[in-house]
Amino acid sequence: MTVTQLQALLITRLVRAHGGEARIWRQALGPIRHYDVATHPHCNWMVAPSGSARQNSAIEELCDSVRAEHPIVMR
Numbered sequence: 207m208t209v210t211q212l213q214a215l216l217i218t219r220l221v222r223a224h225g226g227e228a229r230i231w232r233q234a235l236g237p238i239r240h241y242d243v244a245t246h247p248h249c250n251w252m253v254a255p256s257g258s259a260r261q262n263s264a265i266e267e268l269c270d271s272v273r274a275e276h277p278i279v280m281r
Contacts (some may be wrong), residue, residue: 207279209238212251215276216268224264234261240281249277 207215213235220231234257241250255265 207276209240209251209279209281212272212276212279213238216253216265216272219268219272220264223268230257231261233257235265238279240279243278249273251279 213232216235216238217228217231220226220235221228224231234255236254236256239252239254241252243250253265253269255262257265
């Protein structure tokens, strides 16, 4: 999975679970940070959400479950 595919997956799941527009969730999610597997062998991506408290909570909860499915992504 690539970073772009991961972002699309997260946004799709957020819209399905919480409603709203994909554009709003994309803004709240922000960019996905990609790290080298050599320095981050267990999970090489993270997000720093910048939405409301409710949005950030939803994003963090979703990211925790998606990390179990897709811990390593490619650029």
